[in-house]
Amino acid sequence: MTQFxxxxxxxxxxxxxxxxxSGVATSITAFVGTAQRGPxxxxxxxxxxxxxxxxFGGLWAESTLGHxxxxxxxxxxSTAIIVRVHRSDSNDTASIALxxxxxxxxxxxxxxxGLWGSQLSATxxxxxxxxxDATHFNLSVTDAGTKRTEVFRDISFSxxxxxxxDEVLRRESSQVRVSTMPTALPPAVSAGAMNGNDGxxxxxxVFTTGTDMRTNKRGVYALEDAALFNMLVIPPYTPKGDIGxxxxxDAISYAEELRAIxxxxxxxxxxxxxxxxxxxxxxxxxxxxxxxLYFPRIRQPxxxxxxxxxxxxxxGAVAGVISRTDAxxxxxxxxxxxxxxxxxxxELSVKVTDHDIEQLxxxxxxxxxxxxxxxxxxxxxxxxxxxxxxxxxxxxxxxRRTALFLEESLDRGTRWVVxxxxxxxxxxxxxxxxxxxxxxxxxxxxxxxxxxxDGYFVKxxxxxxxxxxxxxxxxxxxxxFAPLKPAEFVVIRIxxxxxxxxxxxxxxxxxARPKLGN
Numbered sequence: 001m002t003q004f005x006x007x008x009x010x011x012x013x014x015x016x017x018x019x020x021x022s023g024v025a026t027s028i029t030a031f032v033g034t035a036q037r038g039p040x041x042x043x044x045x046x047x048x049x050x051x052x053x054x055x056f057g058g059l060w061a062e063s064t065l066g067h068x069x070x071x072x073x074x075x076x077x078s079t080a081i082i083v084r085v086h087r088s089d090s091n092d093t094a095s096i097a098l099x100x101x102x103x104x105x106x107x108x109x110x111x112x113x114g115l116w117g118s119q120l121s122a123t124x125x126x127x128x129x130x131x132x133d134a135t136h137f138n139l140s141v142t143d144a145g146t147k148r149t150e151v152f153r154d155i156s157f158s159x160x161x162x163x164x165x166d167e168v169l170r171r172e173s174s175q176v177r178v179s180t181m182p183t184a185l186p187p188a189v190s191a192g193a194m195n196g197n198d199g200x201x202x203x204x205x206v207f208t209t210g211t212d213m214r215t216n217k218r219g220v221y222a223l224e225d226a227a228l229f230n231m232l233v234i235p236p237y238t239p240k241g242d243i244g245x246x247x248x249x250d251a252i253s254y255a256e257e258l259r260a261i262x263x264x265x266x267x268x269x270x271x272x273x274x275x276x277x278x279x280x281x282x283x284x285x286x287x288x289x290x291x292x293l294y295f296p297r298i299r300q301p302x303x304x305x306x307x308x309x310x311x312x313x314x315x316g317a318v319a320g321v322i323s324r325t326d327a328x329x330x331x332x333x334x335x336x337x338x339x340x341x342x343x344x345x346x347e348l349s350v351k352v353t354d355h356d357i358e359q360l361x362x363x364x365x366x367x368x369x370x371x372x373x374x375x376x377x378x379x380x381x382x383x384x385x386x387x388x389x390x391x392x393x394x395x396x397x398x399x400r401r402t403a404l405f406l407e408e409s410l411d412r413g414t415r416w417v418v419x420x421x422x423x424x425x426x427x428x429x430x431x432x433x434x435x436x437x438x439x440x441x442x443x444x445x446x447x448x449x450x451x452x453x454d455g456y457f458v459k460x461x462x463x464x465x466x467x468x469x470x471x472x473x474x475x476x477x478x479x480x481f482a483p484l485k486p487a488e489f490v491v492i493r494i495x496x497x498x499x500x501x502x503x504x505x506x507x508x509x510x511x512a513r514p515k516l517g518n
Contacts, residue, residue, distance in 0.1 A: 022413065025230065027327075028081060030231070033237075036056065037057045041086075044082045046069075052082065068233060076323050077320040108178060114199075122139060123189070136154050137155065152168055164181075233315045236268070261383075263319050273360060297350075300346050332402045348368055361488065366381060382395060409437070430475070
């Protein structure tokens with residue numbers, strides 16, 4: 001189901017026997033960073049910020065991830081995928097030993113590493129339900145930090161039981177896992193946790209540069225297990241820092257591969273528009289049609305500092321605005337302008353003037369600006385391949401994202417053709433199938449042109465699929481569309497003529513006034 005909505009949506013009638021193509025989601029955003037708690041190197045899909053607080057601990061002074069996710073949801077985000085990274089240290093996972101050393105000892109480990117685990121405690125009691133065998137006991141686990149208690153009744157140390165303790169905790173507990181299972185009934189006992197710390201300061205190695213990261217699906221590459229994501233955000237490792245340049249470049253390459261857009265934060269060293277202009281043109285700064293850069297950083301109240309204004313990376317907020325724009329207007333609408341408001345932002349870390357925007361925008365830098373009436377806005381919609389001098393067809397972010405949406409939707413929606421007889425009857429069905437999908441989007445206003453034939457075309461026949469292709473088991477489908485390009489600058493030309501009177505302006509003399517414009 002597409003994530004955009006439109007009044008009076010036209011649903012194209014599809015002939016019998018032809019499959020309907022559904023547009024994929026367009027604004028699922030993947031976040032990769034550090035958190036207080038939660039699964040490590042595992043993609044977790046969330047629908048709200050309270051879920052992030054429950055699973056990953058919410059805002060944390062040592063990390064920017066929580067603020068970024070909060071901004072995403074506050075500004076209109078709908079679905080996020082969170083990957084927590086962690087750099088291990090000795091004893092970083094807390095444990096609880098229940099009972100003396102021996103056959104009856106039950107040892108629990110915190111479900112994830114972190115200092116949070118040091119606040120766990122557990123109690124075993126033997127007041128089990130009637131009728132259960134002598135291997136059963138009850139377990140309660142309390143997190144003093146969150147004041148949450150989990151209770152597991154009638155669990156067993158026996159693997160032959162229908163409720164073995166290790167399996168029950170793995171399925172049902174967000175706090176602990178069984179490390180050592182007793183071989184006899186544990187005693188009624190309570191104990192607190194030992195150890196637990198937040199690990200070493202993270203570096204590039206836990207994101208992309210460590211050994212066999214992709215093979216082991218760690219860091220950014222944990223997203224291999226995500227069904228789909230459209231945007232990728234890696235907030236700075238620390239509030240005043242940046243992400244590593246190698247991680248940035250690796251993440252952009254990964255986004256290109258998976259038909260996603262990397263939302264880039266401005267480097268912390270960009271303290272003036274002039275610095276941004278100088279650095280962005282350097283050889284080391286990335287260019288990619290699957291990345292977009294936003295400048296400057298934003299300032300807003302920080303709940304961790306009693307509401308004191310602090311500076312934050314804008315990527316999470318920008319992703320939220322993009323998601324909101326997709327839902328209201330469609331992926332083809334530029335996420336910029338008077339509708340792209342950044343509510344909750346008090347000020348910008350760098351003042352950006354109209355003149356600055358006129359210089360930075362053609363360099364592929366999307367600016368944030370303050371508007372006296374509308375507040376703080378996104379005022380740019382270019383990719384990192386959007387510098388004027390490159391003349392790229394993927395200059396504009398909405399054009400690139402529309403193309404990625406079409407590619408992903410059509411790739412998934414035409415998989416049914418596999419192993420079908422590769423001949424004209426199949427090609428005809430493909431044309432109808434894809435054509436109905438494209439026509440529906442045209443009626444929603446996704447493409448330029450007054451008529452459908454001006455907005456898109458679909459070709460699948462003996463010209464696109466040759467005999468050699470047929471022999472190789474290949475069906476070639478060619479789809480083209482006329483993109484809607486955003487109006488970045490409005491040019492007003494004014495010509496004043498001598499000796500004439502206008503209601504809006506009355507000359508004081510008959511002397512000719514200079515011409516403005518051409």
